[in-house]
Amino acid sequence: DGGITQSPKYLFRKEGQNVTLSCEQNLNHDAMYWYRQDPGQGLRLIYYSQIVNDFQKGDIAEGYSVSREKKESFPLTVTSAQKNPTAFYLCASSIRGELAKNIQYFGAGTRLSVL
Amino acid sequence: AQKVTQAQTEISVVEKEDVTLDCVYETRDTTYYLFWYKQPPSGELVFLIRRNSFDEQNEISGRYSWNFQKSTSSFNFTITASQVVDSAVYFCALSENTNAGKSTFGDGTTLTVKP
Numbered sequence: 001d002g003g004i005t006q007s008p009k010y011l012f013r014k015e016g017q018n019v020t021l022s023c024e025q026n027l028n029h030d031a032m033y034w035y036r037q038d039p040g041q042g043l044r045l046i047y048y049s050q051i052v053n054d055f056q057k058g059d060i061a062e063g064y065s066v067s068r069e070k071k072e073s074f075p076l077t078v079t080s081a082q083k084n085p086t087a088f089y090l091c092a093s094s095i096r097g098e099l100a101k102n103i104q105y106f107g108a109g110t111r112l113s114v115l
Numbered sequence: 116a117q118k119v120t121q122a123q124t125e126i127s128v129v130e131k132e133d134v135t136l137d138c139v140y141e142t143r144d145t146t147y148y149l150f151w152y153k154q155p156p157s158g159e160l161v162f163l164i165r166r167n168s169f170d171e172q173n174e175i176s177g178r179y180s181w182n183f184q185k186s187t188s189s190f191n192f193t194i195t196a197s198q199v200v201d202s203a204v205y206f207c208a209l210s211e212n213t214n215a216g217k218s219t220f221g222d223g224t225t226l227t228v229k230p
Contacts, residue, residue, distance in 0.1 A: 031216050033217070035220075040124070040222070040223075041222055041223075042119075042121075042206060042220040042221050042222040042223055043160075043206070043220040044220075045217060048216070048217060058217070090158075090159075090160065092160075102150075102165070102210040102218060103150070103162050103165055104152075104160075104162070104218060106152075106159050106160040107159065108157060108158055108159040109158040109159065111158075
């Protein structure tokens with residue numbers, strides 16, 4: 001089954017700790033995205049990547065870092081510099097090409113809480 | 116800058132009622148794409164429809180229909196004869212042609228359908 005897998009489903013972070021959220025896709029999509037969702041709010045873009053070994057900051061990149069070493073994988077690290085990390089994190093991917101342009105496919109999300 | 120406004124934060128209806136979710140957008144691009152996504156309680160966003168800026172035809176898919184009006188910058192979503200399974204958060208999103216596949220999401224409308 002093709003899709004996007006995010007792990008873990010729940011994650012707890014201690015003060016001053018860096019944590020990494022995993023996102024893997026087997027859809028052969030070029031582009032991948034990370035969003036943050038806070039209660040009652042829409043999705044805000046953290047980082048995105050159009051191709052391997054390249055990524056750009058979104059609207060709220062401070063306190064986060066990413067890598068894109070493989071097409072299938074786009075992990076997100078929430079660093080200790082992110083002072084308010086409690087949120088629901090969603091990973092998405094999209095295919096290049098006019099017919100499916102910009103339609104995004106989402107994982108099931110990771111819920112991050114601070115201990 | 117692009118913006119998506121979903122003025123209805125929460126809507127509650129009784130099963131079999133029709134319900135319309137409003138979406139108003141702002142963009143300076145002449146070519147853009149509009150989307151609706153559904154987020155059920157499980158958390159994973161599911162793509163419902165994409166409409167490009169040159170196609171103002173309304174669309175119907177089963178109980179779902181969409182009304183795109185460029186003159187009022189609106190892309191409204193109607194569910195006919197609502198069902199309990201329609202209960203979810205619905206997001207409207209906008210993607211400009213030049214922004215490398217990124218989408219701007221509205222804050223979402225939480226729809227509750229009561230039996």
